[in-house]
Amino acid sequence: MQKNDRAFIGFVGLHIANTNLPGSPCVEIGWRLHRYRWAKGFATEAAEKALEYAFVQLQLTQLMSLPLS
Template sequence: MIRTERLILRQWHDEDLYPFSQMCRDKDVMEFFPKLLTEEESYGMGRKIKSLIAERGWGFWAVEIPGQRKFVGFVGLHIPKESMPFSPCVEIGWRLAKQYWGMGYAAEAASESLRYAFTHLGLKEVVSFTTVRNIRSQAVMEKIGMSYASKFEHPDLEPSDPLCEHVLYKINREHWELHAL
């Protein structure tokens, strides 16, 4: 379990799966993903994330606000598919329920995730990526000290898909040490 000033990042619980499935059916939350997820797909993804944390000790942690709500989304670290043009690497990512947007929670939890990546895992670099149209996530990337690196076409999407063109952001340990929030 990791604590920030306002949040707890932790292993997933079975009761997180239902609110996660609700998020994954929200058209605003999923705007920059290829499709809304069914309840079955969401539960499967949540269970996979939970198993990866159990296996590695880290991952896309469940996020909760102490004393207010159990599960508000996830933030953390993940190893993307080998087919990504910048693999092997570790990425930082997030997905929060819409009612928690604009409160600085993604940046707060992501900053602590970077701290974990560099101080506990000893990583030299962390990446993040999103579709070029996802300006909100790019703003979070910049707020936590990441820098634009390049554009690329997502290998799992057709070139004609409006979500295909992505941006890659990076941060290395030295830059993080100089600019940590």
């Protein structure tokens, strides 16, 4: 796979978490990637762009990222 082949590997995005989470309501950054794409830097690269968008374009002051349990 090459970076420019446009293959769907999952998603990264922002979500308004209104559930009973610590700090709710809040905006959470999350991702779901196909397992065969793990450990290749895709989540890191996409999360950095999502963070930039959240803070620069949306002018948010904080984000949360919570581990799955």
